[in-house]
Structure formats: structure tokens, C-alpha cells
Amino acid sequence: xxxxxxxxxxxxxxxxxxxxxxxxxxxxxxxxxxxxxxxxxxxxxxxxxxxxxxxxxxxxxxxxxxxxxxxxxxxxxxxxxxxxxxxxxxxxxxxxxxxxxxxxxxxxxxxxxxxxxxxxxxxxxxxxxxxxxxxxxxxxxxxxxxxxxxxxxxxxxxxxxxxxxxxxxxxxxxxxxxxxxxxxxxxxxxxxxxxxxxxxxxxxxxxxxxxxxxxxxxx
Amino acid sequence: xxxxxxxxxxxxxxxxxxxxxxxxxxxxxxxxxxxxxxxxxxxxxxxxxxxxxxxxxxxxxxxxxxxxxxxxxxxxxxxxxxxxxxxxxxxxxxxxxxxxxxxxxxxxxxxxxxxxxxxxxxxxxxxxxxxxxxxxxxxxxxxxxxxxxxxxxxxxxxxxxxxxxxxxxxxxxxxxxxxxxxxxxxxxxxxxxxxxxxxxxxxxxxxxxxxxxxxxxxxxxxxxxxxxxxxxxxxxxxxxxxxxxxxxxxxxxxxxxx
Numbered sequence: 101x102x103x104x105x106x107x108x109x110x111x112x113x114x115x116x117x118x119x120x121x122x123x124x125x126x127x128x129x130x131x132x133x134x135x136x137x138x139x140x141x142x143x144x145x146x147x148x149x150x151x152x153x154x155x156x157x158x159x160x161x162x163x164x165x166x167x168x169x170x171x172x173x174x175x176x177x178x179x180x181x182x183x184x185x186x187x188x189x190x191x192x193x194x195x196x197x198x199x200x201x202x203x204x205x206x207x208x209x210x211x212x213x214x215x216x217x218x219x220x221x222x223x224x225x226x227x228x229x230x231x232x233x234x235x236x237x238x239x240x241x242x243x244x245x246x247x248x249x250x251x252x253x254x255x256x257x258x259x260x261x262x263x264x265x266x267x268x269x270x271x272x273x274x275x276x277x278x279x280x281x282x283x284x285x286x287x288x289x290x291x292x293x294x295x296x297x298x299x300x301x302x303x304x305x306x307x308x309x310x311x312x313x314x315x316x317x318x319x
Numbered sequence: 320x321x322x323x324x325x326x327x328x329x330x331x332x333x334x335x336x337x338x339x340x341x342x343x344x345x346x347x348x349x350x351x352x353x354x355x356x357x358x359x360x361x362x363x364x365x366x367x368x369x370x371x372x373x374x375x376x377x378x379x380x381x382x383x384x385x386x387x388x389x390x391x392x393x394x395x396x397x398x399x400x401x402x403x404x405x406x407x408x409x410x411x412x413x414x415x416x417x418x419x420x421x422x423x424x425x426x427x428x429x430x431x432x433x434x435x436x437x438x439x440x441x442x443x444x445x446x447x448x449x450x451x452x453x454x455x456x457x458x459x460x461x462x463x464x465x466x467x468x469x470x471x472x473x474x475x476x477x478x479x480x481x482x483x484x485x486x487x488x489x490x491x492x493x494x495x496x497x498x499x500x501x502x503x504x505x506x507x508x509x510x511x512x513x514x515x516x517x518x519x520x521x522x523x524x525x526x527x528x529x530x531x532x533x534x535x536x537x538x539x540x541x542x543x544x545x546x547x548x549x550x551x552x553x554x555x556x557x558x559x560x561x562x563x564x565x566x567x568x569x570x571x572x573x574x575x576x577x
Contacts, residue, residue: 224384226484
């Protein structure tokens, strides 16, 4: 087989910019999905019954739909609902956030539930309100426990951002596929794409492991 | 139950806690079935009796961790409030120590003790830290201030938990089987801290299986069985001349010989 790797170098600027978009999309999605996930988890656990039901419905809907379907749905339905002409990037970000928020909500809920009842009682016996007990005692412990799960969600998300290529977001997968289509250098471009995802993803996974060790709380 | 004020050594002190006909049910199970008991200022009242007899439930009702289904609990002359904010204010005046310590594992010993004053009493960081240091010194753990609970023995964790409760400067201390989860060799260090506290005049309600502690440190002992107090009185009466068959049974099962 005749391989020509120069094609990767020739398109380095496009690939670099696309990689930047991928990283930015990951960071932005998590920046939205972590606080929103916490909020949804809190609503599910402590909300007024109808709010609790709505939060549960949201989680169960988005957790059980294929992400690519949500991406298409956001692309076609969001503009009609909101009346806004959202850019592909904003649409992709919305779809990813909807999906990851649902996952994070479950992660946080499991984390909050894992803190034993005695901890809340100890906080309340000191005179803390439920909100104070949550903020000072429960959430800090729950966060440390869910950190490894959040980190692995992060690593999955980094790879899943490639799905928004279907609505022409110019992230890494989309740009690599475009170059492939223009140059017919299929193997080279797929390999380059794999290398970039792996080189960026592997250190993130290692960093996640380190964070987990650093902040682990033993009882 | 039939004891005169004269027998009650510290009976002259104001009644800090009064239980009147206290009833508590969990579903169909009646955990407390009409409990009457007084706790006077400066007294150490020990609640003894078989497991499941209601001792811990009464303690947990005292600071509102459990709500009661009948009767009254008075604290410092007022009924235990139902309103959440008022109840929280009452809790700041009652320290509680749990069987399983329940230290906050993400905080150091020092931070555990400073947490109540900081978060609940809104005491400044410097003053809360001074208070925490003083309380840790009081329980003999000044050198463990920077340690996380996981690096402490059970006895040390329980002493930190006592310091955490004391840091709120409570009027009463509630102890829920404070030594039941401890290794035998560390029970003594916790009991010594409690004894020192009693000698300072702290009012204490202690659920315990340590009969020697109840006998030597207690001023008043209440024997529980099946959600009722079957007998109460000063330790010599309970341990040397128990009036009821039930108390004799319970003590003989523990191998108590006086």
C-alpha cells in the first residue's frame, strides 16, 4: 500500500484548530453539565414531588437515548422551539450538555446517597440546617467520591464530541473526515485522527487517576 | 421511681430536661411507651437496659433527631420546639456523641471541632481555631489536630467527637453508647474523658453498657425495658438493692456482682 503521511502535515493548521474546538467543546460541556447535573440531582433528591418527577423524567429520557439522535434532534428541533438560528457549535454544545447533564445527575445522586445517614445527624446535632449539612458535610464528601466517575465521564465525553461532526461542527472528527474526502488519504487521516484523540485522551485519563488518588477520603 | 429528693444528691439543681409520658412509635413498634424522667443540672444520668429497650431512642428524641408521638420533653423550662429554626437553636445547647463517632472524614481533627462554631455559631476563624485547640487539648489530643479521622484510633476519634460537641459550649451532653464500637483497650481513655467532664459539673445523659461507669460516675440510673423505665434511682440502689425483678435479671445477665 502506498502511504503518503505528508497530507497530515499539509493540513496541520486545520487539524490543530479542529483539535482546539474538540477540547473547547469538552470543557464547555462539562462546565455546563457539572453544575446542571448537581442541580438536577438535588431536585431529584430534595425537590417538591412534581419537580422530582420532572427531574427523573429528564434523566431517564436523555440517559436512554443515543447521543447521535439527540444531536440530530437538537439540530432540527431547537431552532423551531427557540426561534433562534443557533450555530452548529452551539447546537452541538446543547446536545452534549443535555446528555452529559443527565449522566452527571445520576453520578451526583449516587454520590449523595452514598453518604451515611449518621453524617447528616452529626451535622444536625451541631445545630446545622439541612442546607448547611448538605453544603458543609454531605456535598464535599460526595464530590470526592464521584470524582473518579466524573473523570471517566470526561474522558468519554472527549471522544463523544466526535458525534457532533454529523451536524458539521468543525471539530477534529469533522475536519479529519473532510480532509479525507478531499484527498482520498483515508488510512493516513484516520490514523492521524486516532493518534490525536489518543495522545490527548490518555494524559486526561492519567490525570483523572491522579486526581482520584489525591482527593480520595478514607474512612 | 420512689425516691425522695434527699436521695438525689444533685436534686437541688434546676431540672434541665424533663420527660413526661414520652411515647415514640416506629410503624407498629412502640419504642417508648410512656417515659418519665428528670435530669437536673450537673447530674450524670445513665440509661441502662437491654438492646432495643428504648434508651437510644429517648436520647435521640431529646435533641429532636426523632420526633415524639406522645408526651412532652422540656428543655431548660420550655417544651422542645417543633419549629426547625428554634429546634436548631436548642441543639446548639445539647452536645451529642454517637456510637459510631460520625466525625467528618474530609476534615482534620481540628477542622471537625471548629466546624460547629464556624458554621452554626458564625464564630470567626481565629476564635473557632482557638476554641478547637483548647477542646482538643482538653481531651488529650492537642498533637492530633492536623490528623484526619482515618489516621486516628477509635478511642481517639471518639475523643475528637466529644471535643467537637464541647466546642459548641453546650449545657448538656448526650452520649449514645459512646464506647460500644471501641476496642476494649481504648474504652478507658474515652470513659476517663467523660469522667473528667462529669467532675467539672457537666450535665450528662449517657446511654451505656458500661456498668462500672454507671455505678461510679452516674448520679442517677434509669433502667429501661421494652420502652419503659422499670426502675430509677441512685446507683447504689440500682446496683446493690434493685427493687424490680427485671433490673436484677438484666444485671445478672451482665454478670454484675456489685
